[in-house]
Structure formats: C-alpha cells, structure tokens
Amino acid sequence: MPFNTALTRQLGIRIPVVQGGMQWVGYAEMASAVSNAGGLGIITALTQPTPEDLRKEIRKCKSMTKNPFGVNLTLLPALVPPDYAAYAQVIIDEGIRIVETAGNSPGPVIKQFKAANCTVLHKCTTIRHAQSAVKLGVDFLSIDGFECAGHVGETDITNFILLSRARQSLKVPFIASGGFADGQGLAAALSLGADGINMGTRFMCTVEAPIHQNIKQAIVDAQETDTELVLRRWRNTSRLFGNKVAKEAVKIEKESTSGKFEEVAPYVSGKRGRQVFLNGDKDYGVWTAGQVIGLIHDIPTCEELVKRIEREAIDTLKQAQTLYIEEGTSAPGTVGPKTNNPGAEIWGVGRSKL
Structure with missing residues (x-):
C-alpha cells in the first residue's frame, strides 16, 4: 500500500481520494464504483426524497461494494428544511461509520454522529469555520478552495493559501477539495499538508457517473x-x-x-x-461544476481514473525527490552550496530527502 496517511488509515481505504457528495450524482452506482476502485465513495443523503429512501440506497450500495463508503449530509437554508435528524439516524442505524457533513449550523447532527462513533469529515471554505468545526469534535476537515463547484463561500480564497493556512493552524487532519483531477494535484495537496483530496466534478466525468453522456462530454469540451x-x-x-x-x-x-x-x-x-x-x-x-473542468479531457471508469491518479501521484513525488540534494553535493548544471556563489545557500532547503 503506497499511501499511508491519516485518511487511509482511519477510513480503511487504499488511495487518499474521496468522492464529493454531489446532489443528483451521489447514488449507490457512483459511490460503489469509487470505493471499489480504492477511494472513498459517498452517497448524497438529500438526493433521496425521504430518510427511508436513503436507507434503501445505502443497502443497495452495500450490495455493490464490500469496501468502506460514506454518506454526505448537507444542511442548507430552506423554507421547509428536511428532517436532518431522521436522515442522520438512518445513516447510523444502517451501520455507516463515515459521514461527510457540510452547511450551516451542523452542531446537532455532528453531535448525533459522534455519539454513534462515526468518523466525521466536515467541509469548510474558511479557516474560521474549520476551527469552529474542530470544537464540535470532527475527525477530518475538507478544506474547500474558491475553485470548487457549488457553494464557494464569500471569501474568494484559493486552495494554495487555504491549505497552507490549514497546515499552520488546524489541530486535526484535513483533505483538500476544489480544483483536483489528477495525481499531480494529489501530490501537491500532500506536499501542502493535506492527507488526501476530495473530487466532485472529476468523478462526474466517469463512465459510472449517473448523468447523461452529453453532460459528461460538455465537461470534457469545457x-x-x-x-x-x-x-x-x-x-x-x-x-x-x-x-x-x-x-x-x-x-x-x-x-x-x-x-x-x-x-x-x-x-x-x-x-x-x-x-x-x-x-x-x-x-x-x-x-x-468547478474550474477543474479545464483539466478534464476524457471519460474513464472510476477504476481507470483512480489507478491513474495513484500512478501519477507516486511518479510526481518520486520526481520531486530528485530535486533534493545532499549537503556538500551539487545537482548537474547547478551551483552547489560549496561554491562561492552568494546565492548558493538556496540549496539549504534541500538537505534532506523525502
């Protein structure tokens, strides 16, 4: 198992890639395909019209994969809000122990899930909201940059800054969400301190995604x-x-x-x-759809996509190792630390290998 992060260890998955909880996309077919490929598939609770319909979808997904999968429960303003507690109870009763939460005032449902020993991943678009979620006892944070699809928040902060701020200030592990489609992105997220990535738009453009082929092609063409x-x-x-x-x-x-x-x-x-x-x-x-549509050029199976991401990430991290040199040596064609060049001390950042 090449990846060993807090996410893979706690969730029991092989590749630190989580499928986003997408409305009208996160059905059993989607979630099971991602989980079977080695990532974490997610059923979207509110795609189901009632808690009992969610129960049926969870059972359907169990019949399609033996690997871990989770359920997303998003709390958003509504004139007639869904019975969130009832949806949460079905998730618990069906033995799901990985839950992705998002939205406003998640405290009550997070408390409900934690009382049932569920692992909770909570999505945030700001560090301030992430710190509030930590106080609620979440296990992982999904840090959503401005690039992401759907609700982007109101601060317009991209992932490059958000992930570094998360690394500096958060006391629980986090994953990166928004703008990820390939293994180079996974390698970058890991390098910035994340324990994995969350992908939504990229998984929409797979063979198993339960949406019309024309929409998948529109993503490819965009x-x-x-x-x-x-x-x-x-x-x-x-x-x-x-x-x-x-x-x-x-x-x-x-x-x-x-x-x-x-x-x-x-x-x-x-x-x-x-x-x-x-x-x-x-x-x-x-x-x-996220800005990541510009990085999507094909419609693979989830198995093909996750394997590709795994291979690309490993190759990228190995290639990054070659940029680090031992103290007292010089990379070919460069100025090493033992020369008299005033700028040579820049190599000091690379004195230990990955």
Missing part, C-alpha cells in the same frame, strides 16, 4: 473559464457551469434595480438542474 459565480448579490455564491441559463441569471443579478431574489429564482431552480442530468440538455437548467 475550459477552466467556463463557469459562472451566481447569487453573489445575496451572499449565497455558487459556482455553476457557464451555460445560457447561468449567464442569464448573472446578467439579471447585476442589472436588477430592485435586488429581489424572485427575479432570478426561476433561473436557478434545482428541479431544472436535476433534469439536465437526465435529458442531456446542458442549457436546460443550472448545474454545478
């Missing part, structure tokens, strides 16, 4: 610039695929003189977004 930030005016910013509907929503949002959410509401309907994944019309409604 550039990193093909996303839109919607609902900034109401401080509920989401990164969406930059289709016709999302662009029209942004236009209304910027030009509205009243500032009433009702003007843009029809354009950001979740129901229409769900239909996109079924009918294959990328412009039918809004759907989430």
